[in-house]
Amino acid sequence: MVPEATVARLPLYHRALVAMSERGATTVSSEELALAAGVTSAKLRKDLSLLGSYGIRGVGYEVDYLLYQISRELGLTQDWPVAIVGVGNLGRALANYGGFSSRGFRIVGLLAADPEKVGDKIGSGAMVEVRPLYELELLVRDTGVLIGVIATPAHAAQDICDRLVAAGVRSIMNFAPTVVSVAPGVSLRSVDLGLELQVLAFHEQRKIGREKVRS
Amino acid sequence: MVPEATVARLPLYHRALVAMSERGATTVSSEELALAAGVTSAKLRKDLSLLGSYGIRGVGYEVDYLLYQISRELGLTQDWPVAIVGVGNLGRALANYGGFSSRGFRIVGLLAADPEKVGDKIGSGAMVEVRPLYELELLVRDTGVLIGVIATPAHAAQDICDRLVAAGVRSIMNFAPTVVSVAPGVSLRSVDLGLELQVLAFHEQRKIGREKVRS
DNA sequence: AGTTGTGAAGCTATTCACAGCG
């Protein structure tokens, strides 16, 4: 069983390895990869050792081989049909994010409550047409959506989440700035862009405080 | 010294308390607030006890008083001039995010490399005009930007970060899907929307694996 | 009576430092 803290870092290693592979690198040491991923080399080696023994002592790791192993571990070698609910700027940002399709995430549906937005075509590469929100259940059933992304205003998030779960989706990514709750057995991850900024403000405030003391 | 894990949760409590205050609640127990914030009550009480003794035994916490204390701790009672670099969908999503101004974050500048976007007016409430990227240093100096937000494509992120730091910004929020590095003394937080989805895919894959075994 | 605040215990994650191996 891979610990949660390690799982959260695997995408960092994956991203760094993709960049290295594209640059044509064949092998990489734990020191180099750790630097590129923004972690310490001891942590990286410990993490990788939990997946298996994929390195060569005295040499390092073979870039493409390690990349494949991490991709497989993360499940990026398979196809993930994704539906995005909410087509505001955030929903559009997600739909246009190039990093999805290359990692097996396939946007099979965009849903908007606002009739004005229905019919718009959005995407990088394969364009997807925005459909009305009431087709949510239909879409999930027809396309076998495995991951539902909530990019709606906060007040709509719980209702959308409930509808996604009722329709059979068991993995929910929430970008709405509110707590949503799900039944046991459903995975949920939340990111609130505003909360992250507040953590930063906390640290900046500390710095300012220290400077005032010093002067 | 407040531990990092606690700092990361304070914005959750803040968000829950704002909602409660708006709803007119006057007091709240650790149990209720924990539920609203999505944490356990023991964790909540431990976190709050690290800030000070703001509760009343046998009663709970006074909503507005606790909200003020957390706001002060996070630095949300002061004014934070923010510059957003990059006016794609993500930059726009951030500029339109209503949760900023109410928490002391004031967007004083939007910068775009693309001349087509310069002059656009964006925002919720006070509109901000998009300025050309070469005015970055000027903007930071004139408006005293304390937090720089990077919402550019990955390849531009490090350069923008370096320019922000050189101009005097010491807190950077990075939304570009790449590692950026900063000098010691500069705070950096990164959020990669794509990485979060990968963690979700990992867990969903585990579920699918278990089901196959069972059948 | 009821809820906070908090030591102590238990658990998880990180770092160290070096044996083991190519």
Next chain:
DNA sequence: CGCTGTGAATAGCTTCACAACT
């Protein structure tokens, strides 16, 4: 010789459970 893989040590975080207090 150099770098990985990993036990052991350390640090940090969470949970427990109850004394302290209103």
